[in-house]
Structures are given as C-alpha cells and as structure tokens.
Amino acid sequence: MASLFDPITIGDIALKNRIVMAPLTRNRSPGAVPNTLNVTYYEQRATAGLLISEGTAITQQGQGYADVPGLYTPEALEGWRKVTDAVHAKGGRIVVQMWHVGRISHDSLQPGGGKPVAPSAVRAKSKTYLVNSDGTGSFAETSEPHALETAEIEAIVEDYRKAARAAIDAGFDGIEIHAANGYLIDQFLRSGSNHRTDTYGGSIENRARFLFEVMDAVTNEIGAGRVGIRLSPVTPANDAFDPQPQEVFGHVVKNLARYPLAYIHIIEGATGGPRDHQQGDQPFDYDALRSTYVAAGGKAAWMTNNGYDRALAVKTVKDGEADLVAFGKPFIANPDLVERLKRDAPLNTPDQATFYGGGAKGYTDYPALEQVA
Secondary structure (H helix, E strand, C coil), rough: CCCCCCCCCCCEEEEEECCCECCCCCCCCCHHHHHHHHHHHHHHCCCCCEEEEEEEECCCCCCCCCCCCCCHHHHHHHHHHHHHHHHHHCCCCCCEEEEECCCCCHHHHHHHHHHECHHHCCCCEEEEEEEECCCCCEECCCCCCCCCHHHHHHHHHHHHHHHHHHHHCCCCCCEEEEECCCHHHHHHHCCCCCCCCCCCCCHHHHCHHHHHHHHHHHHCCCHHHHEEEEEEECCCCCHHHCCCCHHHHHHHHHHCCCCCEEEEEEECCCCCCCCCHHHHCCCCCCHHHHHHHCCCCCCCEEEEEEEHHHHHHHHHHCCCCCCCEECCCHHHHHCCEEEEEEEECCCCCCCHCCCCCCCCCCCCCCCCCHHHH
C-alpha cells in the first residue's frame, strides 16, 4: 500500500516522494530569461518529489504572456541551468513544461507583431497578460489568430524537438508536454477550436494527429522515460470546449500507451475551479480514462491535480487511484509544503494579488514552518 510520502521511480526519474509542484505561471522572467529570483523560488521548493516548471515557451511564437520564460535563446538556457543546478544541489528533481500557447496570445508578443497561430482562425474568448509602458501589468483580450498551414505545423513539431533537447542540455530531468488548458495542442484536440477539413481536423484521430507528431519528435529525441504530458479533459480554460471529451481523451490515452512515458498528468474538472465541472451530456469518468490507458498497456505513473488537500491526496495514493498528486496554489504560499503535509501543519494563505508579475513579495518571501514558530 503506497503512501504520499513514499519514493517512486517514474520512467527514468527517481523521486523521493509523490508530491509534485504543479506548473504555475508567475510572470517574473523579463525578456523570457530566468533570473536569480527564479532560482531562489524553485530552490525553496526542492523538497517536492518533482517540480514542474511554469509554462515555458518553445519559441517566441509560442509565447502568450509577458515575462514568462522561454527555451529558445542562449540567455534563457543559461538562466535555466542555474535553476536546475540549484534544485539538484538541494536533492530535488525538476522537469520543464514545454508550452506553445497557439491562439492564446497577443500581436504585441509575436515575432514582428504578427498574428498568433491556431488550428483555425477562431479567436478565443480569453485574455492574456501584458506589461504596460509604465511597467505595470494588465490583462488584455487575445488577438485574432491565423490558421496554420501544413508546413507551419511541421515546423512547430520541429520546434518541440529542439526545445526538448535544449531542456535536457540545460539540466532538466525531463519535460512535460503542455497539452491542456486550451493551448495549441489542446486547440487541435477540441472541435470547438479545430474547424479544419484536412488531415489535422474532423475526426478525433485527425485532431489528435498533431499531438502524436509532437510525442514522436520529443520521445525520439530525449527518450520517452523523460517525458510526461498534461491533459485537461473538461476544463473551460481559454475557451476550450468539446462536446465529447470522454471519446476524445479516451482516444488520446489509448494511443499514449504505446510510449513508455514517465507520467500522465490529469487535471480533474475546471482548472483552478470546481472538480465536478463537466462538458457534454455526461460527467467525465476519470476512472474509465485510466482504465482505458491501462487496458491499452500503458504503464506510466498517473498524476492527478486540482483542488487536492492533504486528506484527499493521502487517500488517493493509498487507494491506488493515482501514483502522484500535484499541488498548485498550496506550493505558491508554502515553499516547505512537503514538511507541512507530513506534519499535518497549518498552511500559509496565498496572496492572489501577487500571483502574476512583481518581485519577491508573494513569490520568495512566504515563511517556512520554522520561521512561523
């Protein structure tokens, strides 16, 4: 019978416990380059079994929010190397979440001020984060995208491959493919954002084609044992919608089973919202999703996320319903979350006003248990 605090090996990565820090966008890397403040932030949280970095753009085209880090310049990779070295020095493990936002972007963030890209020219009913001329941050409506040509899709797959190699070279223990929350891969998967009539649209198999081209590229480049993937079957984040999520994501996990991945990361319900949120006519059956994966021969660790507290996380791992549990907001305010969960100690309350942008306040200044005492 497993415990939340037991070690586990996922693919090629050995973890000291089953507590994961979920990817958390914090908008504190100006110029898309990780800095010393970012080093401190991740180093503070290295007692987690696994740290998943904030979403990190594979190219400038993949960038959707101001001051988020990238994987596409020498300066960014040098910055990430300082982060990974610091985490490893503390005995931690860290993977990078590789991100292409697709249509969830703004002209001002794109190369040459061009349009964001998407499976189809359908503007998202969503917002992105920009930095104003006076240095303050604000949210703005996303820009109208243009539909990707086939050659452009092939180029983005190659961008994923290059970014995966760059991540490993920068010292990451692995990568997480961000295929959730209404970003580019998720946009291809869902009929609400994918209106294509070519081999990348229409049937579920066609809509999943881009995802599996990316999976082939990155697993061939760095090995499947260092690759995880994040999925969000029913979240409405960033105008994501499909009337048949059980069928779509059943097809996805069935085909993911052919890769010996490190883990599959499932957001249950609405990202950052209700766990019982549904799309389509029926509540989503997460047990059936995992059963579909296992029946197809899948052996990757199963990671769950969204609204977990200590009691639910402990029970979920103990009952074998998941191998790992990812925590988001609790890790923002509690750099020593693992110790607090072990002791069943009180948690600091996160300051939502400092989630996006700024400096050390609300980022690296939350007290540990010893400081509170």
